[in-house]
Amino acid sequence: MPSTHRDVAPGPRPTSRDVARAAGVSQATVSLVLGGKWQGRVSPRTAAAVREAATDLGYRPNLAARDLRLGSTRTALLVVPALTSEFFGNVYAGAVAVAAEHGFGLVLYPSPQGVGTARNPFESTRGALDGVIASSMAADALREIRGSFPGGQALPLVMLDSAPPTAPGDPGHREPDAPAPAARDTTATVNHDLADGMRQVVGHLTGLGHRRITHLGAAIDSWTFRVRSRTFRESMATVPDAVPGSEPADLSVGGGQTAARRALTGPGPRPTALVCDDDTIAAGACKAVRRLGLSVPGDVSVTGFDDLSLATALDPELTTVRLPAQQLGAHGMRALLDLLAGSFTERPPLPVTLAVRDSTAPAPRR
Amino acid sequence: MPSTHRDVAPGPRPTSRDVARAAGVSQATVSLVLGGKWQGRVSPRTAAAVREAATDLGYRPNLAARDLRLGSTRTALLVVPALTSEFFGNVYAGAVAVAAEHGFGLVLYPSPQGVGTARNPFESTRGALDGVIASSMAADALREIRGSFPGGQALPLVMLDSAPPTAPGDPGHREPDAPAPAARDTTATVNHDLADGMRQVVGHLTGLGHRRITHLGAAIDSWTFRVRSRTFRESMATVPDAVPGSEPADLSVGGGQTAARRALTGPGPRPTALVCDDDTIAAGACKAVRRLGLSVPGDVSVTGFDDLSLATALDPELTTVRLPAQQLGAHGMRALLDLLAGSFTERPPLPVTLAVRDSTAPAPRR
DNA sequence: GGGGCGACGTGTTACGTATAACGTCGCTCG
């Protein structure tokens, strides 16, 4: 099988006019054929000739020219709190795959200061954009993103794990960062079913006999983490004799360690399980447990969120909620494309599963 | 302090002609002034007027038009083996910062199948590129990247941790993927001083009394890992009574676990230290040690490479070689800019440091 | 006094593409 590219020695780069010359037609015809809109305008044989000439010359359209002509860059911006995270790497991977499928580019804007602060994403962006996808952003960062649209124009915006699902069972809930009505039709939301994830965690632990359970919640004001806290409280409230606790934690190993130490050495009976908002926090929690001379899961069970590769790197391996981050990115990109096409319809949140491993065990007797 | 952007209600987006109208000059003058090449061609007062009009209207040049005109996209491609890695996230962060400083864009191409295979990076790339930065790629992937330059033209290429440094002390070493002489002037190399890192590891361990040391080398054919293996052997050769071992490992927790089990249960005396090519492998190694009823670092010391956050998430915390990945990215981007300016000069490799933590201890007596 | 020159700008063009508007056939049908 020969290479699909023939080696084209000369010339900087073939243009559509070169293809036209080679095929014996006009440049306009080349554009029509290669644009796919030649139904009934160009005969099949000339169309074939054009395509052959194009692949023959190794023609690739000049996107700068196309973008200039169309006034659209076919490029979206993905804003993530941090790039150095496996989770967001997966979100990106999912989104970029769908984007490429549709001839879209995807440029990344890693909010530099970690979750919580996002500088104007458009400053660092080259040229115009067709839309923005923001993943797991803090509330104030989201507000700023919305406010910084260039020229005040309403750019389509997709928020991932950032807004409350419009579930009918959750009617009275008003978010402080609810989108302005004007932006309604250019805004979409794609979420993991994080509430269900938390419910699964609590169910798993209470099923193992745990009653004194403390939630190590990430100290960040975003929907992603608020929904975890709320659902934790709600789920625990349905369990007789349950003793829920709660401790804020920085989103890091050290943060988890500190928070876990506070939770385990505080007044009152010691919790037998720690529910962490994140695998990283959970890793810190495990360290804290051991520093206190206790064992995971013998004395204290620990759970995480995200199912990063970290979860199985730890020893014992971490019981954690597996989030299909790649799917999230893919659905987010699809939502943006739908938004651009004017055909977006809200979809149900993405299902999550609980990966049960070795960091959870039956509650110790007494 | 008022916002720097005035709210411009109408019009889709101001063009340079709008600025010209507002400033009472021609579009050409706007272009000159804003392009910064108005020395002696435009009076300072008109230049000031133009700039004021521009910021006043919130003018931002249309990059599609500029790219079309200049034939350059001011965009580079960064090819990394995997995006879901903290290490490459840091490389990207460093590179993108420098790129933005110089008005360059940086688009990411995560080679989908992990280290070792890279599909044509240009297929997934929108439009033309000014250069490519490839980080820690396997030898065959590098070859393919070089072969897939569009139109056969020689795109400037910077390789990070991918080629031998041109150190005078290393004369006889010929790489199978040495760049063709023709591409010499459009190719640059930026490396971590990985050899020194490995020397520090071996020095640290032998200083602690270890003699039976096994290297868990990543089973990937790339310079990054070849240099580790080579330097391990060379360093061990200088130590009297040293018993070096070596075991290939897949680049994952599971791979490290398997390789460590082989190393520890093989024939001959058991090694007292495992030198891993990567923190992930080291995490697996720690698990394997414990599965055999041994302890880290009591019975077996373990070291890693990269100093990912994983290193401090583990318990005990990992002794590992800290690589300034962000610096690597930054230097790589700078090298590319120099290459484009025709002023590139090879620089010495980036120094690395050994982060000594709790996974290494004096060799057990007897 | 006029030729020249420096300072200060402007008219014009091209980059490569997509598409609206416009031919030009050959055939059919009233």
Added chain:
DNA sequence: CGAGCGACGTTATACGTAACACGTCGCCCC
């Protein structure tokens, strides 16, 4: 038989920018 129409293409234009080549002054100097 000519009007009309469908099939098949082409001509022309605009997108916004950068830069070349060319004015148009005022002033100096021979």
